[in-house]
Amino acid sequence: MSKVARAPGASKRLAEDGGASPLSNSLHHLSLQQSPSKASKATPAFADSSSDICPVCKSSRYLNPNMKFLVNPECYHKMCESCVDRIFSHGPAPCPIAGCKRTLRKAKFRSQTFEDLKVEREVDIRRRVAKLFDKQESDFETLIDYNNYLEQVEEINWNLILGIDVEKTEQRLRKWEEARKADLNPNAIRRVTEPDTSQLSDTSHVILKKGATQRKVLMSSSASNLNPLGGGDDAERDTGFVFRGLKKRKAPEPEKPFDPFDGWSIEPQYYSFQGDYNHNWFTAMKNDPQHYAGGYDMREYYSRALCDAFGGMGIFIEDEMTARDTQGFDDAGLGTQSVATVAAGGRDVDMADIF
């Protein structure tokens, strides 16, 4: 929980770390010390060479340097690639390692990342849990809530790693995942997947309610489609886990369609544009190939001429008077006047501009 250590105001949390969570703390040490102590029991020389022999077909890397070992996260029993091909190519089959009755699928096999398969497994579990519990500090009301959340998540990790309450945890994880999906995609049908009733040892299960009070809930089979707690209220939905201080996730506002004009629009206010106008002079220009072939668009001219003609309509003498009053005598009444001069000045430049 390096995150916790670095979080601002977490000093208190650090102090607690030793005492407040004896469970996860001790488990932590247990696991970390377990593997080395076990490994030391095995004869080092043997361990070395055994890692190069496939426990299923007994072919060795010594004879076949290209041999690759694969594991399946279902049970982490190691075997060579050709064994995987041979045994699982025709569909799911039981693990060939004596004593292991798990059914494995070929697609799930992959090469091993860590030397120690225990580590490999733990990392897998943590990866899976971390994917489901990806809340940020900002998702919580307070830092304490966030820390408690991290603590609870860590407990889930260790339950799975050490095989404590696995079924119940898995069940709650499924609910959590379901709730997450519904949250991320509110339009999808809110369907509570019918839980595997054989796993529901009783008709009851436990949820942690806000305020950490535990409450038993009856799962009636008739309510399969409905929220077991009745009512569609999100707060009452069984999400498998409940975390104190978790802010309600706001459905992201659907993104507005992209506007290529970015909100800008320019429409004439005082006239409507006809697109074509007939006047002797216009017509002559319109029919001149130097113009129409050269890319001169008479419509551009019409609309500009109209805009210029009606441009004065946009000057509001009243506004200018107000502006003058607030500004004092210096700028008195200059609006219209300077528009006129700018316009005149502009035309002057135009005259000379044969470019």
Add this chain to the structure above:
Amino acid sequence: MAVSPVLSPKPNPPGTKATTNASKAKALAILNHSRSVSSPIAPSAATTPGDGGQDLAEQMNDEVRRQFVSGSRLGEGTYAIVYRGHFRSDPSKLVAIKKMKLNAEFKDGITLDSIREMRHLCELDHPNIIKLYAVFTTKDQNISLVLEHLPRGDLEGLWKDHSIMYGGADIKSWSNMLCQAVWFCHESRVLHRDIKGNNLLIAADNTLKLADFGLARGFADPGRPMTSNVITRFYRPPELLLGSQHYGGCVDIWSTACVIAELALRDFFLPSETDLAQLSVITDVFGIPTETDWPGISSLRHWEVNFKSAAPKRPQPLSFWRQRLPLLGDDGIDLLRGMMAMDPAKRLSAEQVLKHAYWTNYPRPTKKEDLPRQGDGEKKMGEDLKRAGGELESGRTDKVARKLNFG
């Protein structure tokens, strides 16, 4: 008189979107009274010709000049040297001061370029067009434009920088900002006439801005010729190469399309060595248009020399475009071909461009803040090196994994 008092102190741009360009005259009227609401930009003195004569003009000019502090050199172009600067009143407000070089042709000290730039830029207020804060002259009668500071280089530099990776959504985002700028210019009756990657500068917040209005002008009246010798060669449309002197917004549309293609190719789209070669580079892709393809083409000034006795060329098929510009997708290619219709009368207008389905189709243009930008690559690498060896990007998983003892 060095500077007409009307032009001298550059007023601040109009404030509200709604009023901009509803009419030029209205906008200018607003300029005037919005001064009372006054940002540090607004020059304080009033401008009436004849009011105080030259002295007043000089006085005002000094006042404007004193509002800015100019610093080190940012770069140099053909017509100007650009300096870093800031508002005297607020050193955090950066500006770029573009000091026009003295031009022998205009002995009175004002180049036509700077007049164009001032005239058009001061009327354009849009997020994708560079802002002109003020104009003043220096003691040596040289004109300086005070422009928005745009520190992230230009679009050409961006596609040339191969440490930057970008994709179709990024191209769409930049292209859209460019097309909005062009649309706004055309709606405001301004032809830019020099659209190209290195005139598209990038702001600190990744906004793309059309800059360098040195060749801009208003739309001409019918019967009034304009020069056909504008627009940097690679981006010059066929009608200008054929000598048209009566043209419109269509010339900018062609250049814009070249820039978009360039982004997707990461190379110049239609490069050539000479003006003559430019037409043949274009016709290699678009074919040689006939009177039917482009009514009236044979009456253009340079048609005879170029096309009269040229062997016919057919335009490239759709497969050529798909193969050269896969990043644009079929809709992007359709847009591009519409923007590059040889006959300018058939070319899409800026408004039609923005109404094309390409913009709203998948992928959605990248949000401005997520666009790749220059300088980021190096910084990122530096940060990566600073991190301890083997440490991963922070995230929940690695924090947990680190607790494991592998010893």
